Amino acid sequence: MPTPADAILQHLKTQGPATTAALAARLGVSRQATRQQMERLAAGGLVDAETTRGGVGRPRQTWTLTEAGHARFPDTHAQVTVELLDAVRAEFGPEGLDRLIRRREADSARGYAAALSGASTLEARLERLAAVRAAEGYMAEWTPTGDGAYLLIENHCPICAAASACQGFCRSELSIFRDLLAPAQVERIDHILQGARRCAYLVTPNTCAPPI
Incomplete structure (x- = not known):
């Protein structure tokens, strides 16, 4: 307790x-x-x-x-992760690190897609995605905004040290969310690495999206 x-x-x-x-x-x-x-x-x-x-x-x-x-909330294997990223960058260059992140992105996307399989509504997909991310340590939740859109909120980043060392991880996660929740629009509106207390994503259903 x-x-x-x-x-x-x-x-x-x-x-x-x-x-x-x-x-x-x-x-x-x-x-x-x-x-x-x-x-x-x-x-x-x-x-x-x-x-x-x-x-x-x-x-x-x-x-x-x-x-x-x-810092009382865990950043998974922070020092070792940063050291490994630095080693990959030194050994294989930025391109090698990008390939590593893309590989992780593809693996993560497959796992999330399997978890969301059968979820036919945007709300159901958000519920499952938040549950998976919460299990991974992101303290994730989702909530309606009141105007037809939703917020996917992550109150903690368990890979913050790695993301600080290589922001390709943040780009990758945003890309995954956009693919998983399409055709809804997904925009990151709060970012821990930019000083916010959390990461938050505004998810706008396609029917509510403003005209381009």
């Missing part, structure tokens, strides 16, 4: 910045107990407080994960 600290970190990772009151409600404990928990996490360098002013009343304080807080 996760500890209160683990539950707080998980909530901030998947839901973004939150107030002490919101976290207390999530945990089902008092604000005072939550505040004490946050102070301990802040002392450990895992969370940070941001104060914003919004109209009349006291300033609003929200809690966010620090870089150390994000």
Whole structure:
């Protein structure tokens, strides 16, 4: 069973910045107990407080994960992966690394296509894709936007070190999603490597797509 600290970190990772009151409600404990928990996490360098002013009343304080807080979530074999990528690039050049990524893309695409087999609607395909990605450690979920489109959200990147060393992985994943969800349009609107807290993809059904 996760500890209160683990539950707080998980909530901030998947839901973004939150107030002490919101976290207390999530945990089902008092604000005072939550505040004490946050102070301990802040002392450990895992969370940070941001104060914003919004109209009349006291300033609003929200809690966010620090870089150390994000690092509590696994980046699969990060150092070894980066070293291997550097070795491939040094031995075979950028073209060799591109071939390696394309091979991984083809293998991943086949696996995802098998998982989505039989899913006849866009919603069903999103549900299965999110489930597979969640199982792979991406903390994936999907949700309607309210205007006929959908968001595919990945709250964590378990290959972040590799993606930072070679952004071909990010290009490859976007290409796979576009193929799997076609004829819907898929656009990445949040990107962890560009400073966002998550990666998010806007999925627009073909019938809702604006004219070109």
